[in-house]
Amino acid sequence: xxxxxxxxxxxxxxxxxxxxxxxxxxxxxxxxxxxxxxxxxxxxxxxxxxxxxxxxxxxxxxxxxxxxxxxxxxxxxxxxxxxxxxxxxxxxxxxxxxxxxxxxxxxxxxxxxxxxxxxxxxxxxxxxxxxxxxxxxxxxxxxxxxxxxxxxxxxxxxxxxxxxxxxxxxxxxxxxxxxxxxxxxxxxxxxxxxxxxxxxxxxxxxxxxxxxxxxxxxxxxxxxxxxxxxxxxxxxxxxxxxxxxxxxxxxxxxxxxxxxxxxxxxxxxxxxxxxx
Amino acid sequence: xxxxxxxxxxxxxxxxxxxxxxxxxxxxxxxxxxxxxxxxxxxxxxxxxxxxxxxxxxxxxxxxxxxxxxxxxxxxxxxxxxxxxxxxxxxxxxxxxxxxxxxxxxxxxxxxxxxxxxxxxxxxxxxxxxxxxxxxxxxxxxxxxxxxxxxxxxxxxxxxxxxxxxxxxxxxxxxxxxxxxxxxxxxxxxxxxxxxxxxxxxxxxxxxxxxxxxxxxxxxxxxxxxxxxxxxxxxxxxxxxxxxxxxxxxxxxxxxxxxxxxxxxxxxxxxxxxxxxxxxxxxxxxxxxxxxxxxx
Numbered sequence: 121x122x123x124x125x126x127x128x129x130x131x132x133x134x135x136x137x138x139x140x141x142x143x144x145x146x147x148x149x150x151x152x153x154x155x156x157x158x159x160x161x162x163x164x165x166x167x168x169x170x171x172x173x174x175x176x177x178x179x180x181x182x183x184x185x186x187x188x189x190x191x192x193x194x195x196x197x198x199x200x201x202x203x204x205x206x207x208x209x210x211x212x213x214x215x216x217x218x219x220x221x222x223x224x225x226x227x228x229x230x231x232x233x234x235x236x237x238x239x240x241x242x243x244x245x246x247x248x249x250x251x252x253x254x255x256x257x258x259x260x261x262x263x264x265x266x267x268x269x270x271x272x273x274x275x276x277x278x279x280x281x282x283x284x285x286x287x288x289x290x291x292x293x294x295x296x297x298x299x300x301x302x303x304x305x306x307x308x309x310x311x312x313x314x315x316x317x318x319x320x321x322x323x324x325x326x327x328x329x330x331x332x333x334x335x336x337x338x339x340x341x342x343x344x345x346x347x348x349x350x351x352x353x354x355x356x357x358x359x360x361x362x363x364x365x366x367x368x369x370x371x372x373x374x375x376x377x378x379x380x381x382x383x384x385x386x387x388x389x390x391x392x393x394x395x396x
Numbered sequence: 397x398x399x400x401x402x403x404x405x406x407x408x409x410x411x412x413x414x415x416x417x418x419x420x421x422x423x424x425x426x427x428x429x430x431x432x433x434x435x436x437x438x439x440x441x442x443x444x445x446x447x448x449x450x451x452x453x454x455x456x457x458x459x460x461x462x463x464x465x466x467x468x469x470x471x472x473x474x475x476x477x478x479x480x481x482x483x484x485x486x487x488x489x490x491x492x493x494x495x496x497x498x499x500x501x502x503x504x505x506x507x508x509x510x511x512x513x514x515x516x517x518x519x520x521x522x523x524x525x526x527x528x529x530x531x532x533x534x535x536x537x538x539x540x541x542x543x544x545x546x547x548x549x550x551x552x553x554x555x556x557x558x559x560x561x562x563x564x565x566x567x568x569x570x571x572x573x574x575x576x577x578x579x580x581x582x583x584x585x586x587x588x589x590x591x592x593x594x595x596x597x598x599x600x601x602x603x604x605x606x607x608x609x610x611x612x613x614x615x616x617x618x619x620x621x622x623x624x625x626x627x628x629x630x631x632x633x634x635x636x637x638x639x640x641x642x643x644x645x646x647x648x649x650x651x652x653x654x655x656x657x658x659x660x661x662x663x664x665x666x667x668x669x670x671x672x673x674x675x676x677x678x679x680x681x682x683x684x685x686x687x688x689x690x691x692x
Contacts, residue, residue, distance in 0.1 A: 131498050138490065139507050145522045145567065146510065148533065152525060165533050211417035218410030229421060235680045236425070237628050239652040240669025243435060243662050244428035247443040267424035270417050299409055328515040330631040335657055347517040351635045354521050361525050368518040379513030383506050
């Protein structure tokens, strides 16, 4: 299909305007973070900082609990990723290679984890974790998150495993490789892109968690995650918007980077069908 | 030791691989759901799994009589309607736009759905700053346009707070629609468009008779998913307004949490949550068939 120059110009113009409006909040977060606080208390607001304050990040990281919150968020996201991925790899392999009747309930589990009101789930979980002594421990968030992520991660991974020919594994089994060894040495290396996409998905979800952390970790500041910290900063220092936005920026950067990587996996799959 | 590679034990190995996931689901999802029904039938402030109170309908009687519950039902309904319809409109227009052929569309697709990658809490604080009543940029913008005479405290007035929360949710929710609808658009075979063109169909006619029917199933699924998301969302509303002012943004999800962890009336909270779950279950029935199809 050939396009006129005018039509092409129209597309770029529309795109610029739409992206400009839709992405303005992200831009505004970055700009606000770099402003000295007195410039935030004036009209008209500066749409571009004349005097960017890069020191705000150093200040923020030096502020005691903040570094710790960032560390906690990282720990939680990594642990959730590893836990959910380990159980999902095994489950997905089982569903892909064995004709199990349990496979039929898979859809139900995915649906449950997508549909269940999490604010209901945290009530009994709070009771269970209290009993187990896990309230106030990062593990409470990790276990809860990993479980809710697992069904969808299993489904994603099963899709990748289904595309791998079982002949490779049969050859390995004949050569005396154990069934676990086959998964470890044959399946996982071959499905690396699928594993990466699933792992990133798990990372994004758990890094973004607020409800579980807010409910299970509320008692002690030292166990807070970044999101709980930011939400509290907003309440406490209502006027220090540059600090809050700097913290928000640091909280978004890992996810935005992950998104830029994950999107490639998504797009390559979609694009292969469309670009002839 | 069992030889798992022998045909007799193959299925056993399969179930062994499934066990960790199944145990986690049972302990962290299935058991707690049953437990929450149990808690909703007890007159408790803080639930304790060690001792169970006798069952009573007290919490549900409170729920039916309380204005807060009916208010939450109505807030949830209007918020779903507002957020789902506007994000569908934005999602569909952006998907149509980046589905065009032009140089740099990969980048455009990336940017158009970027808010998807912003954590909900961060999205909420960004919008809180945009809506700020003293120096927020939205107020400045409206002052310039002479829409308002003096800065407005958007989050302090019930009506404006509702739309402010809805606006933030739309911003966070439309990228998912956009991504899904783009996938839907790309699954429509090019031949259908060519056939329509040969038959002399205009651009508009091709949109109505080829594009819309082609993406209708995806639209259905994404609208249901977005509806469920509005039902379940906690972060955005809690960070922006905590459900206030005067309950104008208090959805069922917020009411559940507030009763349980702000007022420590877990019996009430669980009752609200169980009703929410049943509503979500009814809504997602539309999805069950499709998921079962996709998984197999």
